[in-house]
Structure formats: structure tokens, C-alpha cells
Amino acid sequence: MSPRPPGTLTGVGVGPGDPGLLTVAGRAAIAAAAAVFAPRAADRTGSMAAAVADRPVVEIPSPMRAGAGAAAGERYAQAILPTLRAGGDAVFLTEGDPTLYSTWGHLAAAVRRRCPAVPLVTVPGVSAVTAAAAAAGLTLATGDETVAVVPGSYVDADQVRLLLAQFTTVVILKAARALPWLRPLLAAEGRLEEAVYVRRAGTPAEEVAWGLRDLQAPDDYFACVIVRAGGRLR
Amino acid sequence: MSPRPPGTLTGVGVGPGDPGLLTVAGRAAIAAAAAVFAPRAADRTGSMAAAVADRPVVEIPSPMRAGAGAAAGERYAQAILPTLRAGGDAVFLTEGDPTLYSTWGHLAAAVRRRCPAVPLVTVPGVSAVTAAAAAAGLTLATGDETVAVVPGSYVDADQVRLLLAQFTTVVILKAARALPWLRPLLAAEGRLEEAVYVRRAGTPAEEVAWGLRDLQAPDDYFACVIVRAGGRLR
Numbered sequence: 001m002s003p004r005p006p007g008t009l010t011g012v013g014v015g016p017g018d019p020g021l022l023t024v025a026g027r028a029a030i031a032a033a034a035a036v037f038a039p040r041a042a043d044r045t046g047s048m049a050a051a052v053a054d055r056p057v058v059e060i061p062s063p064m065r066a067g068a069g070a071a072a073g074e075r076y077a078q079a080i081l082p083t084l085r086a087g088g089d090a091v092f093l094t095e096g097d098p099t100l101y102s103t104w105g106h107l108a109a110a111v112r113r114r115c116p117a118v119p120l121v122t123v124p125g126v127s128a129v130t131a132a133a134a135a136a137g138l139t140l141a142t143g144d145e146t147v148a149v150v151p152g153s154y155v156d157a158d159q160v161r162l163l164l165a166q167f168t169t170v171v172i173l174k175a176a177r178a179l180p181w182l183r184p185l186l187a188a189e190g191r192l193e194e195a196v197y198v199r200r201a202g203t204p205a206e207e208v209a210w211g212l213r214d215l216q217a218p219d220d221y222f223a224c225v226i227v228r229a230g231g232r233l234r
Numbered sequence: 235m236s237p238r239p240p241g242t243l244t245g246v247g248v249g250p251g252d253p254g255l256l257t258v259a260g261r262a263a264i265a266a267a268a269a270v271f272a273p274r275a276a277d278r279t280g281s282m283a284a285a286v287a288d289r290p291v292v293e294i295p296s297p298m299r300a301g302a303g304a305a306a307g308e309r310y311a312q313a314i315l316p317t318l319r320a321g322g323d324a325v326f327l328t329e330g331d332p333t334l335y336s337t338w339g340h341l342a343a344a345v346r347r348r349c350p351a352v353p354l355v356t357v358p359g360v361s362a363v364t365a366a367a368a369a370a371g372l373t374l375a376t377g378d379e380t381v382a383v384v385p386g387s388y389v390d391a392d393q394v395r396l397l398l399a400q401f402t403t404v405v406i407l408k409a410a411r412a413l414p415w416l417r418p419l420l421a422a423e424g425r426l427e428e429a430v431y432v433r434r435a436g437t438p439a440e441e442v443a444w445g446l447r448d449l450q451a452p453d454d455y456f457a458c459v460i461v462r463a464g465g466r467l468r
Contacts, residue, residue, distance in 0.1 A: 013360075013364075015257070015358075016358075018259065019258070020257060020258045020259030020262070020357075021257050021258070021259055021357075021358065022257065022258055023249065023254060023255050023256065023257055023258075023360060024253070024254045024255070024256055024257075024258065024261065025252065025254030025255055027258065028254070069376045069377050097360070097364040097368075098364075098368065099364045099367035099368055099372065099373050099374045100364055100367075100374050100375060100381075101375055101376060101377075102373075102376065103376065104373070105372075105373030105376055105466075106373075106376065108371070109466075120371065122368035122369075122371065123254075123255075123368070124249075124250075124255065124360045124364045124365045124367075124368040124436075125360060125364075126247075126257060126331070126358045126359060126360060127361065127364055130247075130331040130332075130333045130334055130358045130359075130361055131358045133333035133334075133358075134331075134332065134333055134356035134357070134358040135356075137342070137354065137356065138333065138339075139333050139336075139338070139339030139340075140333045140334050141334060141335055141383070142303050142335060142336065142337065142339055142340065143303050143335075143385075144385050144387055144388040145385075145388075146382070146383065146384045146385070146388065146389075147334075147382070147383040147384075148380070148381070148382050148383075148401070149375070149380065149381040149382075149383070150380045150381075151377075151378050151379075151380070153378055154378040154379075154380065155380075167382070202358075232339075232343075
């Protein structure tokens with residue numbers, strides 16, 4: 001008798017927070033799984049991804065320090081592997097899309113190392129980047145235009161100045177830490193009116209602020225700033 | 235008696251082609267609309283977006299020449315405005331996401347100019363960029379990593395060489411025209427094994443080719459190449 005084959009692990013992007021932006025395939029995978037898991041950040045009251053799932057979700061505490069992606073992947077793998085080894089299908093929820101600033105890749109790598117027989121499936125989702133653009137009524141790129149996506153924790157003013165000259169659209173994620181120098185930089189470059197601050201797109205807490213004016217929550221970790229040459233299409 | 239208010243125009247991203255990657259909100263908007271419209275390229279047999287919709291769709295011929303975005307927006311607006319002015323809600327379908335290489339922004343601008351009272355709503359979708367990454371089992375970015383998205387029709391070898399040095403991940407859309415110089419460039423830079431060619435992600439015609447080897451359809455207009463420093467997470 002051969003041992004029971006392991007279950008499938010599916011990474012599902014639940015989108016930016018609006019349950020309506022979950023995909024049909026994502027919803028089906030969540031409903032069919034033996035168990036659904038999601039990361040829970042220590043500094044947050046609950047998982048947005050779990051709230052979208054509409055069924056019980058096992059929340060795994062996640063290390064939120066910078067560079068902790070590989071460690072988080074190991075921790076999630078340890079929590080999920082018993083279900084998979086027992087033959088149960090598991091779903092791992094990520095906010096936005098699993099391929100863009102998610103720990104899904106680290107988790108998949110950790111599972112592949114520990115139990116190579118586990119089938120791995122990725123169900124893409126609506127990313128926070130395009131959801132923010134949609135909330136602002138903004139086109140990121142059309143035709144031959146170009147887009148750069150960078151985390152605000154990574155870049156400095158000189159790098160952003162270079163990107164602004166090089167790309168049609170620059171998306172700065174995790175923008176909170178960059179705001180103190182980003183606003184004067186954009187003003188000095190004459191680009192402030194082409195910039196929009198967006199946080200929590202697609203949720204009741206959504207905020208869209210053109211010109212980065214009158215921000216309600218300038219310290220929101222998940223806020224982004226989008227700067228598009230020429231602003232909106234007219 | 236006041237005139238009847240115009241209907242709402244909603245741009246819906248249907249995702250990369252798999253009907254399962256349509257969002258719940260997108261499906262609801264399609265079902266509720268008085269009429270659903272989609273662009274039809276002259277050189278294609280039918281609209282992928284229309285195939286996902288699962289209801290009758292009015293296909294509007296689209297000018298596919300480079301730089302025709304604004305003209306396409308005007309043409310679509312002319313076709314859709316009668317429905318809106320009669321008070322009917324209309325949906326305009328775009329492949330992938332409406333904010334990323336779609337004519338939705340041009341259409342919205344044209345409608346805003348001609349009939350400012352029309353409410354405009356954007357329902358984001360799964361973009362071809364993250365769907366391609368998911369198909370390849372690839373993480374675009376995690377932690378402090380960076381992503382550049384450029385059309386292959388826009389960049390040349392020198393620009394791509396610069397982007398490869400500057401960004402963790404470079405996504406080259408419409409890669410068909412770039413392949414003749416892109417492959418030797420990646421080989422010379424020692425980056426060919428970190429590059430993956432993806433076309434029609436999420437459809438039966440999906441193709442994923444690491445190292446850009448043995449391509450089945452190198453001339454596919456909608457193919458993309460993703461180059462990630464270090465390749466997949468391990």
C-alpha cells in the first residue's frame with residue numbers, strides 16, 4: 001500500500017480588502033480546502049485576508065521585521081505541513097496578489113524543500129497597486145508608457161528623482177516613511193499635482209488625496225503614492 | 235420634470251483569460267448592466283474579454299496601431315454614450331486590469347468630456363503581469379525588492395541593460411518584437427536562466443519557458459518576459 005499522497009497547497013490572493021474583489025477561483029479554492037491559513041501581523045487587530053475569506057481561518061503570527069520573509073515562510077510551512085501530510089488541501093491567503101510583496105513565494109519555497117511531493121498552485125489576485133490606481137481614477141500606463149514599483153522603505157530622494165525622470169509612472173509602496181522627504185521632493189520637481197496618496201483602496205477606510213494634501217493617516221504602513229507624468233488622462 | 239440621469243459606466247478588468255480569475259464584483263457588474271461592451275481588435279478572431287463575460291457583448295472594433303489610445307477612447311465613447319444617455323448602466327470590459335495598458339482611461343476621459351454627469355467606476359482585475367508570474371511560479375518582489383514594467387516596443391537593449399542592473403525584477407510586456415535582441419542580451423549578461431517567457435497565462439494556450447528555450451509562439455503579441463535577479467525563490 002502506498003502512503004497517502006499529500007494535499008495541494010494553494011496560494012490565493014484575496015485582493016485589496018473589498019470582498020467583491022476576490023476572484024471566482026479564489027473563492028472556490030477557499031470553500032473547497034480542508035483548512036485555510038493566513039498571516040497575522042503582531043501589530044494589527046486581525047487579518048484583512050481572513051475577513052475576506054468568509055469561513056474560519058487559522059491565523060499564523062508573522063514576523064513583521066524587515067527582511068523576515070524567509071523566516072516567515074519557514075514558520076508558515078511548519079504550521080501548514082501537518083494538514084498537507086495528512087492528505088488535506090490547504091489554502092494560504094495573501095492580501096493583494098501572491099506574487100507582489102507577499103510571503104507566498106517564501107512559503108512555497110519552504111514547503112518545496114521539506115515536502116517536494118506537495119503540489120503548489122498560485123491563484124493570482126487584484127494587487128494593491130492597480131486597486132489604488134482604480135480608486136484614484138488613474139491609469140498607470142497605456143501604450144508605450146512605463147511603470148516602476150518600489151517600496152518607500154528602500155528608496156531615497158535621489159533614487160526617486162531618477163525614477164521620476166525615467167518612468168511615466170512611479171508607484172511608491174509603504175510610502176509612510178518616505179512622506180517627510182517625498183513631499184518636498186515632488187514640490188521641488190513640480191510634480192506634486194501629479195501625485196496621489198492612496199491607502200486601503202477598496203475598503204471602508206479608503207482615502208485618496210491628490211497633491212498629498214490633508215492626509216487623514218500619513219503613518220498608514222499600507223499607503224502608497226503614485227506619481228504619473230501628466231496626472232490623469234484628460 | 236428633470237431629464238433622466240445618465241447611467242453609470244463601469245470599467246471591469248476580466249483578468250488574464252481564465253473565467254475563474256474574474257472578480258466577484260466584476261461578475262456582478264456584468265450581470266447587472268443594461269449593455270456590456272468590449273474592444274475587438276481587427277486582427278483577432280474574437281475578444282477574450284467577451285468570452286469571459288458569459289453574456290452577449292457588443293464588440294467595438296478598435297484601432298490597434300501604436301499611439302491610437304485616445305482615438306480608441308473616442309470611438310468607444312461614441313458607441314457607449316447612447317446607452318448611458320438613455321439611463322442604462324454600461325460595462326466596458328478590459329483584459330487584465332483597467333489601469334494597466336488598457337484603453338479604459340482614454341474611454342473614461344472621453345466620456346467625462348462629452349457627458350460629465352456620467353458616474354465612472356473602475357473595478358480592478360487580475361493583471362497579466364501577476365498572472366504571468368503566478369503561472370511561472372515566480373515571485374515578482376518581496377520585502378524591499380523593486381519591479382520595472384516596460385513594453386518591449388518601447389525599450390532597446392541599452393535601456394534593458396540599465397533596468398536589469400537597477401531593479402530586482404524587470405517585466406517586458408509585448409516581448410515578441412524584443413526577443414531577437416533580448417535573448418543575446420540576457421545571455422551576455424549571464425541572466426538567461428533567470429528569465430522566463432510567459433504567454434496567455436491562465437488560458438488553455440498558456441506557455442511558460444524558462445531560459446526562453448523552445449518557444450512555441452515567439453511572435454505572440456501578448457507574450458511577456460520576466461527577469462528576476464536570482465530566479466525563483468528557493
